[in-house]
Amino acid sequence: MKEKVTVVKVGGKIVEEEASLAKLLDDFATIEGYKVLVHGGGRSATKIAALLGIESQMVNGRRITDKETLKVVTMVYGGLVNKSIVAGLQARGVNALGLTGADMDVIRSAKRPVKEVDYGYVGDVKKVGGDCLSTLIQANIVPIMAPLTHDGNGNILNTNADTIAGETAKALAAHFDVKLVFCFEKNGVLRDENDDDSVISSINPEEFKQYVASNIIQGGMIPKLENSFDAISAGVGEVVITSSTDVCGLGGTHVRK
C-alpha cells in the first residue's frame, strides 16, 4: 500500500495577511504524514508592482506578465511570500523547503503561445519531477511551492498555482496515495453563491455537467473542477475544494470519479 501525502493549495489572500497566515501555518503544521504546500501571492504582487509604478493587467483572471512584472512576481512569490511561509513553518517544527520550478528542475514549463492574448512570461506546465519531489518528501522535507516554473533555457515563468498543485499531485500519484486540497475563500462549491452553507458535499463528472448546464456552477469554478476531475483521472486518490480554514479537507466539496 502506498503512503499518503496531502497536497494543499492556498490562495493569495490567506498567505498575505499576518494573522491569517499564522492560522494557516498552525493548521498546516497539524496535518499528519507527508505534505506539500502550494501558494499564490497575487495580491502582494499587484501591490508591490503598483508601488514600483508597474500596472497589473489581468485577462480572464490571469496576469499579463511582461519582463518587469516577471521580476515582481519572482521577487514576491519566490522571495517574500515563499520565505515567510518557510520560516514560519520551521518555527512550527515543519522542515519546509521553498521551491520554484527551477529549483532542482522540479517543474519545467513552456511559454504560453500567443493566440488572442499575449500573456507574456507565463508558463504552461510540461513536466513535474515526481521522483525528485518524492525523494524529498520521503526524507521528511516539506516542499513549499511558489507559482513559478522555468523553461530550461534560463527563463522563470509565472504559472497558475492551481495548475502547479494539480500537476504536482498527479506526478506524486505514482509514488503516493495523494489527497489534493484546494483551499479558497468559500466553504466549497456552492449551490447558491450567496449562501455559504449551500456546499455541494460531493460531485462527479455527470453531476458537474448538469450543474454547469443549469448555471449553478459557473465562472472560475469550472476550470477548478475540470482540474480536479483531471487529477482524479490521473490517479490522485481524493480531491477536495474547501475553505482556507480546512487545510485537512474534512469538509468542503469532495470531487469523485
Add this chain to the structure above:
Amino acid sequence: MKEKVTVVKVGGKIVEEEASLAKLLDDFATIEGYKVLVHGGGRSATKIAALLGIESQMVNGRRITDKETLKVVTMVYGGLVNKSIVAGLQARGVNALGLTGADMDVIRSAKRPVKEVDYGYVGDVKKVGGDCLSTLIQANIVPIMAPLTHDGNGNILNTNADTIAGETAKALAAHFDVKLVFCFEKNGVLRDENDDDSVISSINPEEFKQYVASNIIQGGMIPKLENSFDAISAGVGEVVITSSTDVCGLGGTHVRK
C-alpha cells in the same frame, strides 16, 4: 580521502548585470566536482528599496535592516537574484537549488544584539546544517545560497554573504576537502590598491599582521582575511581571494596557515 567541494562567494555587482551574470554562470558551470555558490545582491536591494521609497542606511558597510528593508532583501536576495541564478544554471546543466537559511533549517542565526548600532533584522550565524548540505551535495545538487538566514522563531534575518560562505565552508569541512573562493572586484589582495597587478599571491597570519601594521592591508580587506584565516583554522583546505572572473580560484591571493 575526502572528496572535494568548491564554495564560491560572489558579490552583488556581478550577479546583478545580465552580461556579467551570464559570464559568471558559464564559468561556475565549468567547475568540476561538487560546488556551492553564495551570492550577494546589495545593489539591487538598494535600487528596489529606493523605488519603493525606502531609504537604505549603511553603517560600516552593513545595511541597517528595519522591517520594510527586511521585506525588500527577502524579495531581492531570496527571489529575484537567487532564482535568476538557479534558472540560469539549470539552463547550463547544473542542478541548482536555491536556499535561504530557513530552507531545511540550513542556517540558523541570532538577531544581532543592539550595542552602539541597532542593525535591525540582521543575523549572526549560529549553526550551519552541514549534514543536510552534504547530503544534497552528494546527490549532485548544487546549493545556491542567498544571504538570508532565520532565527527559528519565524523571522528571516539579513546576513552577510562572506560570513555565510565562510561558515558554510567550515561546516562542510567535516565532510569534504573544501576550497573556499571569495570573488570580488579586485584581482586579489593588493600590495598597492591602485595597481591591479600588485596581487599578493600568498599570505599567512604572520605576514597579514605585518601588512596591517604597515597599512598595506586595510579597510574591508581586514575582516575578509580574518574570515579566511578563521576558515583555514577550522579545517577548510584552501581559501582564495580573487576576481569574479576566476571562480576556480587559480589566481588571486592564496590564504595559508
